[in-house]
Amino acid sequence: MTSRPAVPPVVLASTFVFEDAESMARSVQERTPHLYSRWSNPTVEALEAEVAKLEGAEGCVAFGSGMAAVHAALLAATEGAPALAVQREIYGGTHELLGFATWPCPVSRFSLVDAVDAAAALPEGAVILLELPTNPIVRVVDLEGVRAAAPTATIIVDATFASPVFSRPLEHGADLVVHSATKYLAGHHDVVAGVVSGSDLDAVWRVRKVLGAVLDPAAAYRVWRGLRTLKLRVRQQNATAELLSARLEEHPRVTAVHHPSLPSHPDHGRLGGVLSAGGGVFSFDVPDPSAVLNRLTRFELAPSLGGTNTLITSAAGVTHANVSPEEQAEAGISQGLLRVAVGLEDAEELWADLEAALSQ
Ligand SMILES: Cc1ncc(COP(=O)(O)O)c(C=O)c1O
Structure with missing residues (x-):
């Protein structure tokens, strides 16, 4: 009988030793x-x-x-x-x-x-x-x-x-x-x-x-x-991003929403080809981005993406701060654009938090 570790061993050796x-x-x-x-x-x-x-x-x-x-x-x-x-x-x-x-x-x-x-x-x-x-x-x-x-x-x-x-x-x-x-x-x-x-x-x-x-x-x-959990995570993140972006598009205080799942997105028609789903990142425009950021409690204010926690950041002020205002405008980045990187929290809880932050 033989067995093997269920996960790869962490081999910390910097060098390997030979028999001859x-x-x-x-x-x-x-x-x-x-x-x-x-x-x-x-x-x-x-x-x-x-x-x-x-x-x-x-x-x-x-x-x-x-x-x-x-x-x-x-x-x-x-x-x-x-x-x-x-x-x-x-x-x-x-x-x-x-x-x-x-x-x-x-x-x-x-x-x-x-x-x-x-x-x-x-x-x-x-x-x-x-x-x-x-x-x-x-x-x-x-x-x-x-x-x-x-x-x-x-x-x-x-x-x-x-x-x-x-x-x-x-x-x-x-x-x-x-x-x-x-x-x-x-x-x-x-x-x-x-x-x-x-x-x-x-x-x-x-x-x-x-x-x-x-x-x-x-x-x-x-x-x-x-x-090991990649597929489960990204599918849920995408489903939450689709739900939140569709609801935000109906919200009276939101002036634009960007996610390929939305029929209004310029690349909606490309879904199914090189990209099978839009993924866990979407962005939306509001007149008062800092106020919305400061009211959110379930979203963490951070610039990364792809993890378990939902992160939100200003695009113009943070992720694209080193890009000139002209280039920002060319890339469709307005001063009010907020980028969300969805995590694994319950979608309805995230929506309730967003709705509350937008309606104050
Ligand atoms: C699209 C893309 N490529 C490359 C990088 C660089 O990756 P890292 O931060 O792991 O060096 C990032 C980081 O945010 C990214 O968003």
Whole structure:
């Protein structure tokens, strides 16, 4: 009789010990078995295998943060590429990274609404970075259109806001998919992590090995455990987001609501394609955002998303504070826009809290 642990052991070893000199030398050449935890680690590998399954990918490389994952995907893909084209409506940290790092090719921007035309105008072999859906007004880029317009491009999709439950971009034309695993994948506000999935990951792995932005094994275990409940969590979060956004749209003090489940949303028609549901984030406009924030008791005032607790934040004042007012307006972000990242609380309790905060 044999048995095995029901969950992956947390292997904290930084280095691995060999029985003989030949095996040690072989592990350097063949990257197996484990040699050193900046190269690979059993607990991190257990997580990577689960994420690859969720994405329908051949492999996955995990990182110490979502930003490290975005950085590695971009560095790996742009090596020898003639151009990097980036969707304008992306996470602020990624904006900052693009200005901060030095890239081996020219960097250009395009708006999500012009993505297909922008992709068609790129040179062969360019790199395209997309984010799907966008923050905070939950727009959905036409990934399949971009793929058709740029058949030789390397397309990277940051699908953090979708989770692999609602979007598997590799099946719709992406070459690499990135997540801040800090959000839905881990799901409990207790870890910072990132993942890159795809089929040809040698260059991504090499960036991790060289720059050392590895995921700690104990953190990898927490993300692995989060994945056990991912589907249940995101389905409930999406159902609550749909209910709250539909009710808010009827509320007289709310001037706009953004969630793809609403027929009024410009990308409602894209649901069912690259994105099967809008997910747990929505945003809405009110004339007095600070007053509404201060009256809420069941919503926590915080900027992240994807965890067990419902979080709410101002978009203009917090998540997009480093974006100029003109760019905010272009991205549909008004001064009164509040972004909600739904957690696992009872939907009716959240609604009662929102209604009370709006009616005072
Ligand atoms: C879409 C998106 N990508 C990347 C990141 C960066 O992830 P991390 O905070 O895990 O470094 C974030 C963080 O909020 C994000 O929202």
